[in-house]
Amino acid sequence: MSSNPVPHLTTALTGPLHKVERHLVDHQADIESWFRSQWRITPAPFYASVDLRHAGYKLAPVDTNLFPAGFNNLNPAFEALCIQAVQLAVERLPHQVDRILIVPENHTRNLFYLESLATLQEIIAKAGFEVRLGSVMEDMSEPLTVDLESGKSVFLQPLQRSEDKVFVDDFVPELIVLNNDLSSGRPAILESLQQTVTPGLGLGWSNRLKSVHFRHYQEIAAELGKHIGIDPWFIDPMFRNCGEIDFMQRAGSSCLEKNVDALLKEIQQKYDEYDIKCRPYVIVKADSGTYGMGIMTVNSVDDIAELNRKQRTRMSTIKEGQKVSKVIIQEGVYTHETWG
The missing domain is CATH 3.40.50.11280 (Glutamate-cysteine ligase, N-terminal domain)
Structure with missing residues (x-):
């Protein structure tokens, strides 16, 4: 039995490692050393939770919560x-x-x-x-x-x-x-x-935006990718963001449609590059806030153009009735992790 108290996902033991997992495992010492140097520059927060998506061909965070529950x-x-x-x-x-x-x-x-x-x-x-x-x-x-x-x-x-x-x-x-x-x-x-x-x-969410967070993460992922010789896309979800938007008044819809279309095409290019046989999709969500509110899955530009009133109402507010005025459009990352 290993004396190392670090937890491991049981899914890691149920089958062969995918290419991205194999690369991360093979470079574990380099990654740990890199993290130690980063923590000296920027100490870790008191606590945090990160939502990870594991698609087999990609392992990436899609949300970070600095005030975690669960x-x-x-x-x-x-x-x-x-x-x-x-x-x-x-x-x-x-x-x-x-x-x-x-x-x-x-x-x-x-x-x-x-x-x-x-x-x-x-x-x-x-x-x-x-x-x-x-x-x-x-x-x-x-x-x-x-x-x-x-x-x-x-x-x-x-x-x-x-x-x-x-x-x-x-x-x-x-x-x-x-x-x-x-x-x-x-x-x-x-x-x-x-x-x-x-x-x-x-x-707090009254000051912070997800798009700013992921812009910083994008820079860090690029640095780590260069350090261990991996395309940072494998650990970083692509994203775009729109400025002022009002789902009820349909204000900003053209900006949203344009960015959804562009991001879907960028994802498809990556899928073609790595011969990934999946359909690209994106997640549109409020640029601030938590609790799974103000979020929807989009497979095509038509999904935005055809939003009905109920869907627009659901996207228009988040926790405590706060109005959604900015959104982030994020690459959808499939997950193969299951519970139970």
Whole structure:
């Protein structure tokens, strides 16, 4: 049995490795060395989740979330790794931390999210820290306990502020961990604090665009591709983006159709280059925001031109009713990973 505690996908053991996997495995030492050098320049965030698509001929991220959920879906066998990761992330901070406060999403009715929140709190507690949950919901004036199907519960308390520090009851944290993606903006109560806030407020969806993120990723993928001798397309989804768009008024439709058509043709060129027998498709989604809202699959320009009112309504808003005014058009990457 290997003593290496790094998790491996069970799918890696069910058949022969595809060409891209084989190349990555063969260059593992070079890749690890490259990552170490990159982390020295830009330290990793406190936490993040990445949506990967594995098409066999291509392995690429299609989304990155800096305020992740789904902690309850982590394999319990890797709990020790999660605890160690929290400890290492906190130890990197330039000051001592004993008390951590999590600022969650305003989802008191979303039990799936609360299961994730309960697991995150449990992992941080097992890492040796006191941890509480402080809500920024404007209408919360009293603590709230929510019992969950798993047998766990979450105890939410209204966040309070005195001068440049936030707290719940007499619990004053040294570290605030944001698990709220700030889709509706930056809460004033969290501005200009003496305490460390991670991830920073500027990384919320009210400030960040997916197209900017993937532009940076494109540069990094090109650098890694050159380092290990691989076409970066194998690890990088192509994309385009449109400026102002209004699905209900059909404003910006011509820009969207033009970019969908161009990207489909670019994907087809890559498929022809590598003899890939698949039909190209793209994903059109809001340039900011999460929770699978404001997203659709497009196989041809006709799919855009023929959007009915129900489809346009579904694309027009995202989480918390925020209007979609910008979209990213991203190469669709097939997946051969299955669950169960």
